Amino acid sequence: MTYKIAEKWQSISTFSLDVEALRHYDDVIDLSIGDTDFVTDPEVINAACADAHAGYTHYGFPQGDPELIDAIRAYWREDFGQEINPDNVYVTASSSLGMVMVLMALLNPGDEVIVFSPYFPVYRSQVMAAGGRIVDVPLSDSDGWAIHEDALEAAVSSRTRVIIFNNPCNPTGAVYAAEDYQAIANVALRHDLIVAADEIYTDYCFAPGVSFVPMRSLPGMAAQTVTLNSFSKNFLMTGWRVGYMIADKPLIDAVGRISDTLIYTAPSISQRAAIRALGVRERIRKEYTAEYGRRQALAIRKIHHIPYFDLVDPQGTFYMFPSIRRTGLTSADFVEFALRNAHVLLLAGDAFGIAGSGHVRIALNAQRPVIDEACDRLAAVAPQFTAGGADS
Numbered sequence: 001m002t003y004k005i006a007e008k009w010q011s012i013s014t015f016s017l018d019v020e021a022l023r024h025y026d027d028v029i030d031l032s033i034g035d036t037d038f039v040t041d042p043e044v045i046n047a048a049c050a051d052a053h054a055g056y057t058h059y060g061f062p063q064g065d066p067e068l069i070d071a072i073r074a075y076w077r078e079d080f081g082q083e084i085n086p087d088n089v090y091v092t093a094s095s096s097l098g099m100v101m102v103l104m105a106l107l108n109p110g111d112e113v114i115v116f117s118p119y120f121p122v123y124r125s126q127v128m129a130a131g132g133r134i135v136d137v138p139l140s141d142s143d144g145w146a147i148h149e150d151a152l153e154a155a156v157s158s159r160t161r162v163i164i165f166n167n168p169c170n171p172t173g174a175v176y177a178a179e180d181y182q183a184i185a186n187v188a189l190r191h192d193l194i195v196a197a198d199e200i201y202t203d204y205c206f207a208p209g210v211s212f213v214p215m216r217s218l219p220g221m222a223a224q225t226v227t228l229n230s231f232s233k234n235f236l237m238t239g240w241r242v243g244y245m246i247a248d249k250p251l252i253d254a255v256g257r258i259s260d261t262l263i264y265t266a267p268s269i270s271q272r273a274a275i276r277a278l279g280v281r282e283r284i285r286k287e288y289t290a291e292y293g294r295r296q297a298l299a300i301r302k303i304h305h306i307p308y309f310d311l312v313d314p315q316g317t318f319y320m321f322p323s324i325r326r327t328g329l330t331s332a333d334f335v336e337f338a339l340r341n342a343h344v345l346l347l348a349g350d351a352f353g354i355a356g357s358g359h360v361r362i363a364l365n366a367q368r369p370v371i372d373e374a375c376d377r378l379a380a381v382a383p384q385f386t387a388g389g390a391d392s
Contacts, residue, residue, distance in 0.1 A: 173314020
C-alpha cells in the first residue's frame with residue numbers, strides 16, 4: 001500500500017537538530033538549537049517527583065491543575081499588575097501546541113495570519129496546519145528591526161484574522177519599544193484582529209533600560225490578545241512540555257474542545273513541576289537566567305570584532321542574528337562554511353522568513369568558555385573572505 005500524504009504536510013519543512021552535522025566532526029560546537037543547556041532546577045524536579053509518588057499520575061482537569069492556574073494568576077498579579085480571571089487561563093502541553101490550537105479555533109480555510117519576519121519558523125507550519133495562509137511583514141536590521149504601522153496596515157486584507165507577535169523575539173533578540181506595541185495595537189483595534197502574543201522569553205531582557213511589557217496590558221488590548229507563555233525557557237523546562245494561554249472565555253472554550261480532541265490535558269507531573277517553578281522564580285532568575293545575559297554581553301563583544309559580521313545588538317532572549325552579507329555567501333552556504341572550516345554549527349537565516357536571508361542565528365546555549373572558543377574559531381576564518389572569498 002502507498003500512503004498518500006496530504007499535500008500540506010508534504011510542503012511543510014522540518015525545523016530540528018542537524019544530527020548528521022554533529023556526527024561529522026568530533027569537536028563541533030553546536031550553537032544551532034534553542035534549548036537551554038541547564039538542567040531544570042533540582043527543587044522543581046524533586047517537587048515533581050514527590051507529587052508523582054503522591055498520585056499525580058492520572059488525567060487532570062482539562063483546563064489545567066487548579067493550583068497551577070492560581071499560581072499563574074498570582075504571578076501575573078505580582079509581576080505585571082494584571083488581575084486574570086481563572087476562566088481566562090488554559091494550561092497547554094507546550095506553547096507551540098497552544099499556538100496551533102488558537103489558530104485552529106480562529107481560522108477558516110484561507111484566512112490570513114500576519115507575522116513579522118524574521119520569525120520563529122514553526123509559525124509557518126502552524127498556520128498551514130490550521131488551514132490558514134501566512135503573510136510576511138518584513139522587518140529590517142537597518143532600523144533595529146522596528147515595526148512600522150504603515151507596513152503592517154498594508155498587509156491587512158479582508159481575510160486577515162490574526163497577528164502573531166513574538167516579544168522578546170526569536171531570532172533577532174529584539175525587545176520591542178512602546179511605539180512598536182502601539183503600531184500593532186492601532187491596527188488590531190482598527191480592524192478587529194486578534195494578536196497572538198508569543199511571550200515565552202519574558203525573563204530574558206538584558207539590555208540596560210529594557211523591560212518586558214505584556215501586549216494585553218495596552219489600553220483596549222486585553223480583549224484583542226491571546227497571550228501564549230511557556231515554562232520551557234523562563235524556567236529551563238523545555239522537555240517538560242507545559243505552557244499556558246490567557247484569553248477571553250469564548251476562545252478558551254473553543255481551545256478546550258480542540259484539546260479534548262488532541263490531547264485532553266497537559267501532563268500532570270509537568271503541571272506540578274510548574275507550580276514549584278513559579279514559587280522559586282526569583283531564584284531561578286538569579287541563578288540561571290542572569291547567566292544568559294552575561295553570555296550575551298560576551299558574545300556581542302566578540303561578534304563585533306569579526307569583520308564579516310554585522311550585528312544589531314540583541315536586547316533579550318539568548319539568540320543573535322548577525323548579517324553575513326559581507327561574505328558574499330548565502331545563509332545556507334555560510335552555515336556549511338562555518339561547519340567545515342570552524343566546526344561551529346549555526347542556523348541559516350532563510351528558515352526565519354524572507355527577512356532572514358543574509359543572516360545566521362547563533363544560540364547562546366553553551367557555557368561562556370565554549371561561546372568564547374566558538375567566536376574565536378569564527379574569527380579565525382575571516383581571512384578566507386578578505387583574501388578573495390570562501391570556497392563554500
